[in-house]
Amino acid sequence: MSHGKWTISDSDDDDEALPSSGTPAVSNPSSRQSVPPLRPKLEPVTIPVEVKPEPVNTPVSSLAIGSEARQLAAKNQLNPVKYESSPSLAGKRKKEVSDGSGWALSDSDDDDGDVKRKSVGNLPKKAPPSPKAKKVKVENERPPSPHGRLYYIDEPEDFFESSVPHLNDTFRFYLNKVTGLDRKYNTGALHIRDILSPLFGTLKESVQFNYCFDIPWMVQQYPSEFRDHPVLIVHGDKREAKARLLQQAKPFPHVRFCQAKLDIAFGTHHTKMMLLWYEEGFRVIIMTSNLIRADWYQKTQGMWMSPLFPRLPEGSSASAGESPTFFKRDLLEYLASYRAPELEEWIQRIKEHDLSETRVYLVGSTPGRYVGPDMERWGHLRLRKLLYDHTDPIPGEEKWPVIGQFSSIGSLGLDKTKWLAGEFQRTMTTLGKSSHRSDPPIHLLYPSVEDVRTSLEGYPAGGSLPYSIQTAQKQLWLHSYFHRWKANATGRSHAMPHIKTYMRASPDFTRLAWFLVTSSNLSKAAWGALEKNNTQVMVRSYELGVLFVPSAFNMESFPVHNNPFLVSSSSGFPVPFDLPPTRYSPKDQPWIWNIPYSQAPDTHGNIWVPS
Template sequence: MSQDSQHGKWTVSSSDDDDGELPPSGTSASQPNPPAVPSESSIRSASPPGPKQEPEEPSVEFKPEQDNTPVTSLAIGSEARRSAAMSQLNPVKYENTPSLAGKRKMEVSESSGWALSDSDDDEDVKGKSLANPPKKAPPSPKTKKAKVTNERPPSPHGRVYYIDEPEDFFESSIPCSNDPFRFYLNKVTGLDRKYNTGALHIRDILSPLFGTLKESVQFNYCFDIPWMVQQYPPEFRDRPVLIVHGDKREAKARLLQQAKPFPHVRFCQAKLEITFGTHHTKMMLLWYEEGFRVIILTSNLIRADWYQKSQGMWMSPLFPRLPKGSSETAGESPTFFKRDLLEYLASYKAPELEEWIERIKEHDLSETRVYLVGSTPGRYVGSDMERWGHLRLRKLLYDHTDPVPDEERWPVIGQFSSIGSMGLDKTKWLTGEFQRTMTTLGKSSLRPDPPMHLLYPSVDDVRTSLEGYPAGGSLPYSIQTAQKQLWLHSYFHRWKADTTGRSHAMPHIKTYMRVSPDFTKLAWFLVTSANLSKAAWGALEKNNTQLMVRSYELGVLYVPSAFNMKTFTVQRNPFPVSPSSSSGFPVPFDLPPTGYSPKDQPWIWNIPYSQAPDTHGNIWVPS
């Protein structure tokens, strides 16, 4: 089916997904059996890539790839991520003509349009490639040696070379001790060193500088177990780790297979009983000899998410152990963080988490100044509706924020990396339900309709990023969903972070906030795993008497009253980080946001882009 719009002409598959949400890894309502890892004969023909010329980086060097991780990125994560892995494995060079893309797709996108293959024809092409692969040039010796079943995560820079992090990249450092917010960005390979000051890598988080680790729990959506184990320092590398995941069937089997060489790794499967739900929470529980710590973050446990993506995290203080004989209510914070964390863990109904629930009860979490905002799958009525999802956020904003002058002029800004189906018009969920939550400020009866700016990368943002087009593999907005909600795109704003120096790392971070009209003050700020979707935030049903939530999500809410403030001051020019720069809140993008121009298109992962090369000279031809 073809459709003309402000974003050009699309050719849309007939196999549209009604919900628009990505199913959990390894499961799908419309695709019961996920694609198997392709054999070499089914991978598209391409010239063997050589090392590419990068912008001058004196601290960066090329290093030959070593296949030493027994897991393939081609089987990890969503279909969009697997397509990105394929693109990185065999990049398609820009040739000033779209002919190569045309061989893979029925219709090549016009300069301002989108295109999508017919699903039946696409399946036919795949089938033919397996049974009767097309003739192609003999691969180079290095390509022959490559084993798809024994891959290190593929490099965005081609088949043979990785860009190594600078020598000082993994030097652990403890963040500023006077930082009241404890909100941090991740380190990004390829940026000037000053833009990584104050940022943390996963190796920093697990460093002995933060405590003598005894055990840990990793809650997440995507896992590369061998890579994850390597991020623990050698002295902690055999300490027990519990993996909390939502994988089923083939994806679960792959996950268990990854962990076979690591007997200290155990698993806890989260129950996902509502279609299209995912276990999307990203949290670490770290138990030390000295105490206990919680990390709530936006990164998956795969190398790509800690390489050249923009991510965020909240790191708790080190919580000390309570004296023996303390009451059950001891160690609670003014934000009731301890109670809410225990309630969230109890929602899994998992025996594997019981010992962790008991450990948390034995620690003093009273220093916590943030509120926990979680989602767990289910249908909730009555007072339970305010325990989870966006109604949980609405309740917290109602109880713990105050109205501000000219409230109707304070915009809401949302930043996310994936978008679900929200209906045929904005009133179905976005403004009729979600915006009401986002605009709640205290007990004011005023229900203003302030501007809502939604930050989502354009095609050009992705194309010019450090990773180039493959960065779009972690932005799984599909053509099937996009073509049903053209109205949404008028809300979109560019991913622009020029003054922070981090604009070229594609965002996987998810943040939401309310900001003053001059963009100097914040009424509140939330960092979370939740993308812009009903599955993540919940949707009202039965004449608004029931909230249905599909997924597990987790985030932390900052409100000024918890820090004895009226509003937060937006921190300008946060890099390089210094003790004097921690007085304001470090918003992770430039303000004010820049709206899309008439020529801008939101990134859609499952259509080709062949009109212009990315930063590595390649085009995008999704598998």
């Protein structure tokens, strides 16, 4: 296995400091306007919608789509490496990997010498070479699945048939549908075909912002009556990747492209958003899913779906249609940051609609170096400003833990003080204008090797969890924060997360001080990092999320619903994993995508051999 230069993938970025030259710092804050009160809106009547299932066979085109980790997962699924339990092979594995951990420190990382000399528990000296393994075809007989007999069966024709969730839901936060789970665990969840269904509006045009696209698959998700309507793709691909993307779209003349400017090294266009323009109005979807089948199949994803925003009366003022959360202003500011002519008509359309029903705050990141007031426009400093302005201090808040949950991890520094326990923790622990700087527990949820091995997808699920050995071995200190991915209450423990959420919970985990769903993984590229003695912040990537704070919902805190997606009328907040979090045991290791796992088969009887 090669441990050479690792390909940047899906916001798992190398955040090593670069020279401060390059993109100039920005300082031209937008004007702030007054806000009108909320007004109730009528929603379309919802009726059952039938969505046909996807074909089970992964299209060949998926082998060239996405990061290196995702491409490896696709190849693994099409041509898996079977687990062999013969005594000779088992003995060889045991000799090579005496403790079964499968990854270790590299002796070439001189900058981490102090860390390497410490005891690191059950980590072996080096990652093992790939075992002798037999390539087999997918059609071979599979072992019994621990997830039940329906796990390997193609989803039935009526799998996606459901009643669309009521659009007057309190929080408008939904999970995606997952195949292979009991139908009850998809209650209130959405598939992409639900979102694009005519039940939500008569679609005229749409924009798809994302990191990873399968254009033919995406086009098929639109209902037949909307399938040839104009679609604008906003992406960050360059050179060969851009050429492949354009090639995919050749059969679809209604698909156009807008390339996001990525002027800072190691940045990605990671935002995942839909803008949907209907005959009846306009809607925004901010989500965590890429536009590829794998992300809508057996992964846990999240999304916020806006109300249907009606068109403003002719002659309305420029400040009309604003929400108490200034969502309209912030969305327009985010779109303007692309400096893209292709988005100008959409900026104008949004200005002509009434977004006053919105109760969430927009938290975005755009590439650049920012100084002065502009430091609080993007990234974690934007979140810090919102928490300062719109939350209140809580008695005993030093005991209210911060919970971060993500699917990828960047390089955070040689110790926790470099970023995580410094500027990032200060943001996450901000509650109102209190001068008290609390130091509560921080729980970081990231799947362990065992979580991935026993998942619905098995080891290929790890292709969407691109934490590399090169990064992991430099920050062993981080792993003491790790907790398992568990979601028994939602029935989704075995659907690996691609969702990213951050929140502040009460000590008994029954209430939330705030909740954020976002595209931002745990990386400085996504959230930004302070520079020049804290007088400048540098952000590498485009990211987008929405923040829920109790004051916007006339609450003091959010109650946590223990079984959120089985009762759609609940006023509790639908946290998508189990609380309290479960800390890693001494035997648990975080999933690392680019090393082999051959000690035990996954749910498909296969092992993981990067090559």
